Amino acid sequence: MENTGESKTPANFIHAMIEEDIRNGKNGGRVHTRFPPEPNGYLHIGHAKSICLNFGTALKYNGKCNLRFDDTNPVKEDVEYVDSIRYDVHWLGFDWEGREFYASDYFPKLYEFAEKLILKGKAYVCDLTAEQIAEQKGTPTRPGQESPYRNRTPEENLDLFRRMKAGEFPDGSRVLRAKIDMASPNMHMRDPILYRIIHTEHHRTGNQWCIYPMYDFAHGQSDSIEGITYSICTLEFEVHRPLYDWCIRELEIFAPQQIEFARLNMTYTVMSKRKLLELVKNNFVSGWDDPRMPTISGLRRRGYTPESIRNFSDLVGVAKRENVIDVGLLEFCVREDLNKKAQRVMGVLNPVKLIIDNYPEELTEEMPAVNNPENPEAGTRKVPFTRELYIEREDFMEDPPSKFFRLAPGREVRLKYAYIIKCESVVKDPVSGEITEIHCTYDPETLSGRPESNRKVKGTLHWVSAAHAVEAEIRLYDRLFMSEDPEDVPEGEDYKKNLNPDSLKVIRGYVEPFAAGTKPLDKFQFERLGYFCTDSDTTAAKPVFNRTVALKDSWAKAKS
RNA sequence: UGACCUAUGGUGUAAUUGGCAACACGUCUGACUCUGGAUCAGAAGAGUCCAGGUUCGACCCCUGGUAGGUCAACCA
Numbered sequence: 001m002e003n004t005g006e007s008k009t010p011a012n013f014i015h016a017m018i019e020e021d022i023r024n025g026k027n028g029g030r031v032h033t034r035f036p037p038e039p040n041g042y043l044h045i046g047h048a049k050s051i052c053l054n055f056g057t058a059l060k061y062n063g064k065c066n067l068r069f070d071d072t073n074p075v076k077e078d079v080e081y082v083d084s085i086r087y088d089v090h091w092l093g094f095d096w097e098g099r100e101f102y103a104s105d106y107f108p109k110l111y112e113f114a115e116k117l118i119l120k121g122k123a124y125v126c127d128l129t130a131e132q133i134a135e136q137k138g139t140p141t142r143p144g145q146e147s148p149y150r151n152r153t154p155e156e157n158l159d160l161f162r163r164m165k166a167g168e169f170p171d172g173s174r175v176l177r178a179k180i181d182m183a184s185p186n187m188h189m190r191d192p193i194l195y196r197i198i199h200t201e202h203h204r205t206g207n208q209w210c211i212y213p214m215y216d217f218a219h220g221q222s223d224s225i226e227g228i229t230y231s232i233c234t235l236e237f238e239v240h241r242p243l244y245d246w247c248i249r250e251l252e253i254f255a256p257q258q259i260e261f262a263r264l265n266m267t268y269t270v271m272s273k274r275k276l277l278e279l280v281k282n283n284f285v286s287g288w289d290d291p292r293m294p295t296i297s298g299l300r301r302r303g304y305t306p307e308s309i310r311n312f313s314d315l316v317g318v319a320k321r322e323n324v325i326d327v328g329l330l331e332f333c334v335r336e337d338l339n340k341k342a343q344r345v346m347g348v349l350n351p352v353k354l355i356i357d358n359y360p361e362e363l364t365e366e367m368p369a370v371n372n373p374e375n376p377e378a379g380t381r382k383v384p385f386t387r388e389l390y391i392e393r394e395d396f397m398e399d400p401p402s403k404f405f406r407l408a409p410g411r412e413v414r415l416k417y418a419y420i421i422k423c424e425s426v427v428k429d430p431v432s433g434e435i436t437e438i439h440c441t442y443d444p445e446t447l448s449g450r451p452e453s454n455r456k457v458k459g460t461l462h463w464v465s466a467a468h469a470v471e472a473e474i475r476l477y478d479r480l481f482m483s484e485d486p487e488d489v490p491e492g493e494d495y496k497k498n499l500n501p502d503s504l505k506v507i508r509g510y511v512e513p514f515a516a517g518t519k520p521l522d523k524f525q526f527e528r529l530g531y532f533c534t535d536s537d538t539t540a541a542k543p544v545f546n547r548t549v550a551l552k553d554s555w556a557k558a559k560s
Numbered sequence: 561u562g563a564c565c566u567a568u569g570g571u572g573u574a575a576u577u578g579g580c581a582a583c584a585c586g587u588c589u590g591a592c593u594c595u596g597g598a599u600c601a602g603a604a605g606a607g608u609c610c611a612g613g614u615u616c617g618a619c620c621c622c623u624g625g626u627a628g629g630u631c632a633a634c635c636a
Binding site: 010012016019036037070072073075076129130133134137138139141171172174184185186187188190193196197198212216219235236238239240241242260262267315317319320322323324325328329332333335339340344370373414416417420448457458460461525527528529551553554555556558 | 574576599629635
């Protein structure tokens with residue numbers, strides 16, 4: 001990773017704050033962050049921003065970053081998610097160096113903390129129902145009422161709490177609450193719930209516990225236990241900060257600093273785990289790793305590289321104001337990265353046959369093709385060329401506008417790495433009128449590399465030899481949502497109303513032989529078309545490619 | 561009608577103890593090109609939410625508005 005620690009100005013307000021702290025000698029100049037996902041879903045591009053921020057900050061200031069699973073709610077969490085999260089963070093290029101922790105590791109310690117609060121008279125067991133508690137909570141503009149159980153003695157509270165832990169009470173019958181201020185203007189300070197009873201098996205602690213700490217009683221303490229200096233989280237936790245600080249202060253333990261930043265939003269994208277889960281569960285997509293999903297696993301399968309995602313996270317910036325990033329920026333980032341790295345290959349997605357009438361029938365030439373013009377070291381390969389080829393149907397027009405640089409009757413065009421050809425005639429289906437064959441002649445003197453080949457023609461086409469063409473399944477993806485803001489729907493509807501019915505188009509195309517023998521996750525540029533990635537569904541008999549992103553297309557833009 | 565947060569070109573982010581607003585994406589030109597890609601050169605686009613104030617000078621400080629966001633899960 002690039003170390004920009006020496007740069008004159010901090011990259012963002014968090015780094016500015018850290019540099020100020022370092023100057024003042026806070027924490028002895030130590031910088032320790034953590035990425036704290038709840039294992040209740042797959043990671044998405046918004047998490048990537050947070051991962052890059054947390055790990056990136058540690059890297060920049062020679063600090064450490066922990067991976068910590070915030071697993072305090074057994075009813076929603078699962079090892080499947082733990083595994084995917086570990087995989088994704090690693091894949092993104094970050095290393096927690098063995099500091100893989102779980103809030104559940106701290107259950108015993110957290111329990112001690114709770115007893116300490118009880119003893120201090122700062123927490124009490126409340127027998128009110130969830131509904132009653134909600135009712136007495138008040139509203140943001142009206143103070144709440146104190147629970148009738150608020151003034152139980154520490155002894156009684158301790159006894160009750162121990163019996164809660166011992167499993168004497170059913171779910172929901174009692175909770176442990178902090179005793180703070182029912183009239184606080186901050187709703188989170190109105191005697192928040194610290195522990196609740198849940199008789200559910202936990203993915204790590206099994207049935208050892210039947211009381212579980214709430215987020216507010218687990219997160220800050222976990223940070224403190226790990227010696228986290230900067231607890232970076234998203235804006236919605238801003239109002240929790242007074243409670244975060246309250247717990248730390250009352251417990252008299254090391255005080256990390258919580259800092260909030262604005263979460264990532266992207267156009268044409270939903271970013272909540274709940275909604276992504278819904279898309280998966282209801283089969284609107286094929287799974288968490290569906291290439292249309294904004295999940296890390298989806299982006300990976302789509303053909304995105306870790307570098308491109310990291311760069312995106314950088315470009316997006318870190319600040320406190322709500323933002324909506326143009327999904328085009330993400331696309332820019334993959335293109336930029338893949339342009340430097342991707343093997344070039346020729347493939348025809350919407351084929352039409354092209355016959356070179358004056359080319360010998362039995363001849364096959366092996367045309368040397370550049371693997372990557374951006375990287376000479378990538379070398380060359382041979383592409384078979386014959387009399388009958390497939391070209392892109394869109395590369396021919398019978399009656400072209402003046403700005404059309406491709407093939408048309410009587411016009412010349414270059415076949416990349418091969419010859420200049422001239423269109424002589426076309427054959428059409430008598431019924432549909434569709435063009436079935438394009439007949440051309442070629443000029444043998446114009447072979448790529450020959451002196452005559454310098455003749456100027458306006459266009460260059462990609463092609464695949466019909467005899468050597470390998471049929472492949474190509475999956476063309478479009479945005480999952482039709483509206484820039486998927487939430488922008490008529491009354492009574494929800495974001496699913498904006499689902500794009502054409503977000504996946506599966507077609508059959510032809511690729512040059514080289515492309516056939518590739519492995520899942522191999523990345524290519526199909527010349528003139530876009531970047532593609534071999535899908536995990538690929539087989540020797542039927543290669544499958546995902547289109548990661550199309551090339552920038554100024555012709556398409558000019559047309560419209 | 562409470563508390564907290566935010567407000568800078570189309571989008572996002574900068575502007576280091578206040579010194580005439582910078583970068584990226586996007587857009588538009590032109591050059592080059594055996595990818596209408598890439599690359600190169602250039603342009604347009606904000607006077608910093610509004611109104612006052614402090615100051616020689618305010619995006620930055622103060623006051624008051626306005627707009628948007630967050631908060632009333634035994635979720636995180």
